[in-house]
Amino acid sequence: MSLSETVEVRKDLLTIDALSREEIIQILDTAQPFKELFTRSVKKVPTLRGKTVLNLFYEPSTRTRTSFEIAAKRLSADVTNFAVSTSSVVKGESILDTIDTLQAMQVDYMIVRHPASGVPEYIARNTHAAVINAGDGHHAHPTQALLDAFTFREVYPNMERKRIVVAGDILHSRVARSVFQVMNLLGVEIATFGPATLVPDTVPSYVTRLSSFEEVLEFDPHVLYLLRLQLERQKANFFPSMREYHNLYGVTIERFKLLRERGTWIMHPGPVNRGVELVDDVMTYSRCLINQQVENGIATRMAVLYHLTPEEQKRLPLPAEIRS
Amino acid sequence: MKAFVIQKALVVFPGVKNPVQKDVLVEDGIIRQIADSINVPKGVETLDASGKILLPGLCDPHVHLREPGREDSETIQSGSEAAIAGGYTQILAMPNTDPPIDTGGMVTYVQSMAQQRSRIPVSVAGCLTRGRQGDKLAEIADMAAQGAVMMTDCNHALQDEYVLRRALEYTKHFDVVVGVYPDTPALSGEGVMHEGKVSFQLGLQGIPAMAEEIAIERELRVARAVGGRIHIQNVSTGEGVASIRRFKSEGLDVTAETTPHHLLLNHHHLEGYHTRFKMMPPLRTEEDQAALLKGVKDGTLDMIATGHAPHTDFEKNFDFAHAPFGVTGLETALPALYTNLIKTGKLSWSELIKAMSEASRTLLKLDSISFAEGVAFEAILFDPTASNTISRETFQSRSFNSPWLGETLNGKVVQVFMGSDTLL
Numbered sequence: 001m002s003l004s005e006t007v008e009v010r011k012d013l014l015t016i017d018a019l020s021r022e023e024i025i026q027i028l029d030t031a032q033p034f035k036e037l038f039t040r041s042v043k044k045v046p047t048l049r050g051k052t053v054l055n056l057f058y059e060p061s062t063r064t065r066t067s068f069e070i071a072a073k074r075l076s077a078d079v080t081n082f083a084v085s086t087s088s089v090v091k092g093e094s095i096l097d098t099i100d101t102l103q104a105m106q107v108d109y110m111i112v113r114h115p116a117s118g119v120p121e122y123i124a125r126n127t128h129a130a131v132i133n134a135g136d137g138h139h140a141h142p143t144q145a146l147l148d149a150f151t152f153r154e155v156y157p158n159m160e161r162k163r164i165v166v167a168g169d170i171l172h173s174r175v176a177r178s179v180f181q182v183m184n185l186l187g188v189e190i191a192t193f194g195p196a197t198l199v200p201d202t203v204p205s206y207v208t209r210l211s212s213f214e215e216v217l218e219f220d221p222h223v224l225y226l227l228r229l230q231l232e233r234q235k236a237n238f239f240p241s242m243r244e245y246h247n248l249y250g251v252t253i254e255r256f257k258l259l260r261e262r263g264t265w266i267m268h269p270g271p272v273n274r275g276v277e278l279v280d281d282v283m284t285y286s287r288c289l290i291n292q293q294v295e296n297g298i299a300t301r302m303a304v305l306y307h308l309t310p311e312e313q314k315r316l317p318l319p320a321e322i323r324s
Numbered sequence: 325m326k327a328f329v330i331q332k333a334l335v336v337f338p339g340v341k342n343p344v345q346k347d348v349l350v351e352d353g354i355i356r357q358i359a360d361s362i363n364v365p366k367g368v369e370t371l372d373a374s375g376k377i378l379l380p381g382l383c384d385p386h387v388h389l390r391e392p393g394r395e396d397s398e399t400i401q402s403g404s405e406a407a408i409a410g411g412y413t414q415i416l417a418m419p420n421t422d423p424p425i426d427t428g429g430m431v432t433y434v435q436s437m438a439q440q441r442s443r444i445p446v447s448v449a450g451c452l453t454r455g456r457q458g459d460k461l462a463e464i465a466d467m468a469a470q471g472a473v474m475m476t477d478c479n480h481a482l483q484d485e486y487v488l489r490r491a492l493e494y495t496k497h498f499d500v501v502v503g504v505y506p507d508t509p510a511l512s513g514e515g516v517m518h519e520g521k522v523s524f525q526l527g528l529q530g531i532p533a534m535a536e537e538i539a540i541e542r543e544l545r546v547a548r549a550v551g552g553r554i555h556i557q558n559v560s561t562g563e564g565v566a567s568i569r570r571f572k573s574e575g576l577d578v579t580a581e582t583t584p585h586h587l588l589l590n591h592h593h594l595e596g597y598h599t600r601f602k603m604m605p606p607l608r609t610e611e612d613q614a615a616l617l618k619g620v621k622d623g624t625l626d627m628i629a630t631g632h633a634p635h636t637d638f639e640k641n642f643d644f645a646h647a648p649f650g651v652t653g654l655e656t657a658l659p660a661l662y663t664n665l666i667k668t669g670k671l672s673w674s675e676l677i678k679a680m681s682e683a684s685r686t687l688l689k690l691d692s693i694s695f696a697e698g699v700a701f702e703a704i705l706f707d708p709t710a711s712n713t714i715s716r717e718t719f720q721s722r723s724f725n726s727p728w729l730g731e732t733l734n735g736k737v738v739q740v741f742m743g744s745d746t747l748l
Contacts, residue, residue, distance in 0.1 A: 094642060096641050116643035118597030118645075119643045121597055122597060122644075137527045137528070137645065202523070
């Protein structure tokens with residue numbers, strides 16, 4: 001038996017923790033040549049020609065959807081967007097009804113974004129198509145984490161024992177959960193920084209919880225990863241005001257100076273709330289990786305699409321009248 | 325005259341830890357003789373029960389029959405047939421129907437429907453407050469006069485402690501028990517599962533254990549202050565058990581129940597986002613499971629009730645956060661408890677019938693079932709060697725939202741006797 005035969009064929013990408021370290025590295029290594037493609041005048045390869053990729057978004061997200069759309073198109077796939085509003089779903093059609101409909105349309109890849117945790121997994125169990133989780137509830141956002149790892153690796157080719165601080169609303173963040181898993185698998189030391197209301201003690205045991213900016217400086221991260229703060233959290237009393245949040249847990253003008261002196265890299269999954277997670281100046285900082293993350297997102301998502309294998313579709317038999 | 329002898333049955337007697345092999349002669353629905361060996365009179369049928377367990381008919385004090393209002397998920401008929409298939413000869417119907425059972429007239433209506441459509445007696449619970457809105461007391465005396473034995477708003481919390489206080493005081497004259505579901509809505513909020521490591525990992529909003537712990541403590545304090553008979557439903561936390569134990573030791577007249585699911589399953593079962601494990605209160609931790617079992621064994625938790633809550637496939641096929649809470653239990657309780665607790669020696673048969681027949685019948689103001697000469701025969705025969713694969717086809721219930729769907733359990737109820745009738 002050759003080595004390639006022993007490698008498990010993967011149908012879906014639902015969470016990072018389903019992947020091994022080797023598999024993650026394989027995906028990141030594949031993303032590299034795809035990224036090099038972008039500098040050419042023709043940015044397209046024929047890999048997925050004749051395949052259908054469906055963006056199934058139950059929650060609006062122009063950025064992520066566009067990133068997947070461009071990734072699929074650069075692989076020559078046919079891409080269709082299918083936007084569903086969750087309110088109509090709860091009232092009438094169940095998720096399963098929708099999936100059965102799409103299944104009948106012989107879709108090969110489904111990119112699923114849903115406001116409720118666990119839905120991509122449920123869909124994956126019920127379709128032959130390869131399912132990519134493009135963010136579900138507070139649960140997981142594996143392609144974001146992979147593109148973050150890719151970006152981190154561009155700066156630090158050897159990620160072992162490097163340090164990252166993930167700052168902000170951990171409790172409600174699918175990005176944080178997936179970033180923890182990918183960084184942990186790649187040997188990065190992880191700490192969090194945020195209000196105690198938003199960093200519960202149920203975070204994985206390999207994550208250190210920091211409680212002040214002084215502790216962040218002491219931890220001395222190579223990368224400070226800022227999470228987007230959902231503004232409605234203030235209403236639910238997770239913190240008293242944006243001002244207090246910014247002063248305690250944001251990158252203020254003073255803190256930015258300290259970080260710049262140390263050469264700390266800044267990452268953020270976007271879109272940023274200026275004046276909350278960070279001040280304006282950070283956006284033009286030479287070590288701010290936010291735009292690289294966006295570019296790498298396309299290459300990484302191409303690698304993920306390339307990596308997955310849909311199940312053989314069971315075609316419906318042709319009606320007798322039109323069978324030859 | 326109809327007579328038969330059950331031969332070589334392993335009979336479970338109240339208070340006797342292990343079953344004892346006996347022959348039982350039943351004539352016209354009355355036990356005429358129980359002995360080590362009975363000479364079968366001429367013309368009397370025999371039933372070989374070697375290796376099978378004969379136990380009193382079970383009684384479930386927490387069943388949602390869904391009729392009237394949600395007959396797509398269950399009816400009085402399908403629910404009572406599910407009960408028979410699971411070995412129950414008595415159930416208590418919860419009042420959260422649509423319309424709710426909150427008047428004497430509704431109690432009478434459900435009772436008369438049950439008389440026509442159920443082969444086992446159905447006791448009826450009424451709402452504590454009008455329309456289960458949690459604020460204004462329903463006509464408790466009228467419902468009690470029509471035979472309602474418990475007043476409860478099911479999983480709707482009372483508006484505040486004032487309403488509970490007045491309810492407990494008011495019911496004192498009418499010999500009914502007030503059933504409370506222990507929850508603090510401000511803390512459980514929009515949560516969908518137990519708050520802990522698993523809820524964080526799954527990205528699902530948690531229901532902290534303290535939502536129940538505080539509620540139990542609060543409810544028992546009100547009951548101790550003003551009197552009345554209080555029954556705590558669906559206990560799921562170890563701390564909750566500890567509170568009940570303390571109040572009982574101080575002499576408070578309180579009863580409490582837990583469920584087979586909370587005894588046998590925990591929050592790790594939700595890791596695949598399967599909605600058949602979504603229930604309220606949520607499945608808790610392994611430590612809570614152990615504390616609940618201890619509570620059943622030492623009598624702190626008087627009874628095991630299924631909380632049988634049927635939901636249609638359509639509803640349960642929503643995403644985890646939007647699917648309704650609740651699981652069915654009537655047809656799986658006995659085999660699941662046998663497989664996981666009795667077979668493994670963690671619970672004895674006598675402890676089981678105390679929690680699933682004696683205590684719940686007492687709550688419903690019924691005599692315990694005894695196996696003695698001259699007593700009406702109300703019993704079930706359980707074959708512990710039968711393999712029991714739980715599939716959609718095996719259910720009498722209209723709904724399939726069982727946490728044991730697809731599992732193979734040990735043991736099956738093979739006969740149900742009710743007086744001179746054989747129901748199964």
